[in-house]
Amino acid sequence: MSIAYHEPEALDAAVRLLAEIEGARCIAGGQTLVAMLNAGLVEPAALVSLARIPELGAISRAGDGSLRIGAMATHEAIAESPLVARESPLIAGAAGAIAHPPIRSFGTIGGAVAHGDPNADYPAALVAADARVEIVGANGRRAVPAAEFFQDYLTTAVEPGEIVTAVLVPPPPAGVRGRFLKFTRVDGDYATVSVAALLGCEAGACKHIAVALGAVAPRPVRDRDAEIALIGRPPTDQAIAVLGETLAAACDPVDDVRGSAAYRRALVPILVGRAIKSLMQ
Numbered sequence: 001m002s003i004a005y006h007e008p009e010a011l012d013a014a015v016r017l018l019a020e021i022e023g024a025r026c027i028a029g030g031q032t033l034v035a036m037l038n039a040g041l042v043e044p045a046a047l048v049s050l051a052r053i054p055e056l057g058a059i060s061r062a063g064d065g066s067l068r069i070g071a072m073a074t075h076e077a078i079a080e081s082p083l084v085a086r087e088s089p090l091i092a093g094a095a096g097a098i099a100h101p102p103i104r105s106f107g108t109i110g111g112a113v114a115h116g117d118p119n120a121d122y123p124a125a126l127v128a129a130d131a132r133v134e135i136v137g138a139n140g141r142r143a144v145p146a147a148e149f150f151q152d153y154l155t156t157a158v159e160p161g162e163i164v165t166a167v168l169v170p171p172p173p174a175g176v177r178g179r180f181l182k183f184t185r186v187d188g189d190y191a192t193v194s195v196a197a198l199l200g201c202e203a204g205a206c207k208h209i210a211v212a213l214g215a216v217a218p219r220p221v222r223d224r225d226a227e228i229a230l231i232g233r234p235p236t237d238q239a240i241a242v243l244g245e246t247l248a249a250a251c252d253p254v255d256d257v258r259g260s261a262a263y264r265r266a267l268v269p270i271l272v273g274r275a276i277k278s279l280m281q
């Protein structure tokens with residue numbers, strides 16, 4: 001099978017190609033797509049590379065103060081960016097936790113979020129950070145909250161012909177710190193469970209808390225009511241344990257080579273406790 005390959009140098013040209021060629025698909029770093037092509041899981045009519053569109057690779061501060069990470073920014077560029085380290089250690093931590101250096105140097109945040117794998121590392125981090133995913137298509141530009149973007153296993157808010165152009169991470173409230181914790185069988189593997197946590201305390205009481213889980217359901221798991229219940233209260237061992245147990249009950253894990261559903265559920269309160277306590281030190 002031969003596949004036409006296009007390398008547009010502007011975003012509107014890429015959008016046009018995707019609209020004109022039925023069954024065309026974008027390719028970012030090819031880290032997942034090439035394996036899917038080799039396995040015969042997808043048969044696109046054409047590939048539209050995003051590699052030559054400079055604006056998609058930029059990491060910058062947006063006009064509203066958000067961190068704007070272009071879709072073609074690699075995991076390596078994100079993990080090593082001083083701006084990301086300063087503005088969102090949580091996202092930097094997730095990027096640095098992905099696989100191995102070769103994957104991190106080619107794989108992109110846009111490709112990772114568009115693929116929508118619930119076992120991947122960004123989804124939980126983006127949901128905890130209240131990030132938005134910017135999407136451009138023939139009908140214009142929109143920004144979808146991460147909590148709505150990740151919809152189901154390999155299913156996101158991206159419609160056929162649309163391109164993820166950036167991830168927008170709002171600045172966390174003053175004094176809030178973030179941590180991405182990934183539990184794996186072996187170094188470099190996908191997560192058995194991942195925890196993305198943000199915490200800010202004032203006078204010993206929780207002022208801001210957000211905790212999202214990855215690899216334990218078809219989409220990231222977060223419980224805002226359980227977080228709100230902690231606001232204004234000290235994050236005691238007991239209060240954190242209640243949050244961990246509530247999140248464990250909300251999970252819908254699978255049995256696979258990285259762990260049984262029961263094992264994953266048992267890990268959740270332990271890892272949530274570790275992540276939150278690390279932010280209190």
Ligand SMILES: Cc1cc2nc3c(=O)[nH]c(=O)nc-3n(C[C@H](O)[C@H](O)[C@H](O)COP(=O)(O)OP(=O)(O)OC[C@H]3O[C@@H](n4cnc5c(N)ncnc54)[C@H](O)[C@@H]3O)c2cc1C
Binds near residue numbers: 097162
């Ligand atoms: C061995 C291995 C180990 C890995 N381990 C991890 C891990 O531990 N944690 C983790 O999170 N990930 C892991 N990954 C996945 C890795 O993060 C990839 O970067 C990610 O899957 C996306 O790859 P890519 O950016 O090259 O996108 P591609 O492979 O080029 O594309 C992936 C999919 O997204 C679509 N796409 C790409 N870019 C866009 C865009 N901007 N807009 C719309 N659609 C787009 C493509 O059409 C395709 O369907 C691993 C991958 C491999 C091969």
